[in-house]
Amino acid sequence: xxxxxxxxxxxxxxxxxxxxxxxxxxxxxxxxxxxxxxxxxxxxxxxxxxxxxxxxxxxxxxxxxxxxxxxxxxxxxxxxxxxxxxxxxxxxxxxxxxxxxxxxxxxxxxxxxxxxxxxxxxxxxxxxxxxxxxxxxxxxxxxxxxxxxxxxxxxxxxxxxxxxxxxxxxxxxxxxxxxxxxxxxxxxxxxxxxxxxxxxxxxxxxxxxxxxxxxxxxxxxxxxxxxxxxxxxxxxxxxxxxxxxxxxxxxxxxxxxxxxxxxxxxxxxxxxxxxxxxxxxxxxxxxxxxxxxxxxxxxxxxxxxxxxxxxxxxxxxxxxxxxxxxxxxxxxxxxxxxxxxxxxxxxxxxxxxxxxxxxxxxxxxxxxxxxxxxxxxxxxxxxxxxxxxxxxxxxxxxxxxxxxxxxxxxxxxxxxxxxxxxxxxxxxxxxxxxxxxxxxxxxxxxxxxxxxxxxxxxxxxxx
Numbered sequence: 284x285x286x287x288x289x290x291x292x293x294x295x296x297x298x299x300x301x302x303x304x305x306x307x308x309x310x311x312x313x314x315x316x317x318x319x320x321x322x323x324x325x326x327x328x329x330x331x332x333x334x335x336x337x338x339x340x341x342x343x344x345x346x347x348x349x350x351x352x353x354x355x356x357x358x359x360x361x362x363x364x365x366x367x368x369x370x371x372x373x374x375x376x377x378x379x380x381x382x383x384x385x386x387x388x389x390x391x392x393x394x395x396x397x398x399x400x401x402x403x404x405x406x407x408x409x410x411x412x413x414x415x416x417x418x419x420x421x422x423x424x425x426x427x428x429x430x431x432x433x434x435x436x437x438x439x440x441x442x443x444x445x446x447x448x449x450x451x452x453x454x455x456x457x458x459x460x461x462x463x464x465x466x467x468x469x470x471x472x473x474x475x476x477x478x479x480x481x482x483x484x485x486x487x488x489x490x491x492x493x494x495x496x497x498x499x500x501x502x503x504x505x506x507x508x509x510x511x512x513x514x515x516x517x518x519x520x521x522x523x524x525x526x527x528x529x530x531x532x533x534x535x536x537x538x539x540x541x542x543x544x545x546x547x548x549x550x551x552x553x554x555x556x557x558x559x560x561x562x563x564x565x566x567x568x569x570x571x572x573x574x575x576x577x578x579x580x581x582x583x584x585x586x587x588x589x590x591x592x593x594x595x596x597x598x599x600x601x602x603x604x605x606x607x608x609x610x611x612x613x614x615x616x617x618x619x620x621x622x623x624x625x626x627x628x629x630x631x632x633x634x635x636x637x638x639x640x641x642x643x644x645x646x647x648x649x650x651x652x653x654x655x656x657x658x659x660x661x662x663x664x665x666x667x668x669x670x671x672x673x674x675x676x677x678x679x680x681x682x683x684x685x686x687x688x689x690x691x692x693x694x695x696x697x698x699x700x701x702x703x704x705x706x707x708x709x710x711x712x713x714x715x716x717x718x719x720x721x722x723x724x725x726x727x728x729x730x731x732x733x734x735x736x737x738x739x740x741x742x743x744x745x746x
Contacts, residue, residue, distance in 0.1 A: 338727075
């Protein structure tokens with residue numbers, strides 16, 4: 284029996300930092316049955332569960348945890364499945380510390396219940412025991428097209444299928460999964476073991492997935508509605524267009540966007556010797572940015588054999604990445620150069636990166652986001668020698684869909700304008716959610732938007 288301290292989480296097992304820095308195996312090993320049941324005893328089973336309020340897809344968190352506590356793991360999985368189509372993914376990559384666990388009453392005087400790890404355990408148990416989702420709704424005889432097979436698209440499609448709609452997902456890439464397969468590294472989210480089975484569960488609901496279909500080129504939204512017989516369309520195409528700083532030298536050989544670097548490594552398996560899809564493996568890599576994607580790029584470059592520096596213009600307190608990701612990155616040996624900002628990328632006589640010029644920063648008054656604005660320190664410039672620079676400064680939606688769809692309103696950030704509660708856009712029958720609407724955000728927020736849009740589409744088609 285595991286002795287449980289009600290004020291502290293049951294610790295989850297992880298790979299040793301020195302070992303995992305050399306491989307792409309999953310860092311976190313998760314709970315076993317005994318550990319999960321022990322951790323679940325810490326849940327207070329609140330009558331007014333704040334954790335549920337903090338969950339963008341409103342999982343009945345106390346309900347599934349009580350089932351884990353009693354060893355009823357299938358029943359726990361069934362409860363989660365009522366709200367989430369991707370529990371094994373969410374249990375791994377959601378920022379629980381600022382959502383469900385951040386609201387946990389247990390966390391007021393001690394550590395919150397490890398909700399994310401319990402969700403992961405439950406989903407993994409269900410997968411390993413062959414538990415599949417069930418569809419009970421009668422067919423409605425109406426067709427819905429879903430653009431993009433990332434978290435918002437998969438969620439919207441799964442919910443609509445459960446309601447009885449005939450759903451087809453159109454994916455631009457050759458493999459379904461969106462950011463789940465191209466953006467998040469294997470050591471955080473295993474593709475074959477975790478992502479693919481969850482996609483198969485959505486397909487088991489009756490959802491069809493067509494890959495290599497670029498909406499706006501292969502077919503337009505207008506054509507889907509007017510010629511292909513679809514009654515509604517959901518746009519969950521994400522935000523895959525990378526941003527750059529506009530500084531001198533950004534066109535040098537050896538400068539990547541984090542998007543390209545991670546896509547080549549994750550989707551195209553550049554890290555594996557048995558795949559003929561190589562990527563430039565720098566010996567000294569500078570990653571510019573401080574979000575989760577920056578941590579993913581830095582930790583990937585480290586595993587490819589590089590010394591890695593993360594350059595971020597604010598202090599550690601303002602790092603937007605999850606605390607867990609920063610902690611793991613530091614454990615693995617990544618160097619953080621904080622309160623510093625690039626001003627130029629230096630090139631050799633053949634056009635390759637040879638270094639980066641940095642200026643030191645200090646924090647001034649808060650900006651519109653509430654964070655203190657970084658201000659340059661005059662005369663503080665210096666150089667870091669490197670052969671690769673990875674820009675991780677955020678992404679925006681590709682304008683292809685909005686530019687080929689009549690009557691679809693976008694804002695100044697090129698994001699589709701959609702109602703937060705229903706996903707409805709300015710074009711009748713067209714709904715949107717996830718990063719295509721908000722800009723780059725989290726997996727679970729995209730799922731929440733997909734869920735809301737499915738409800739909105741159902742209401743629209745039921746009139």
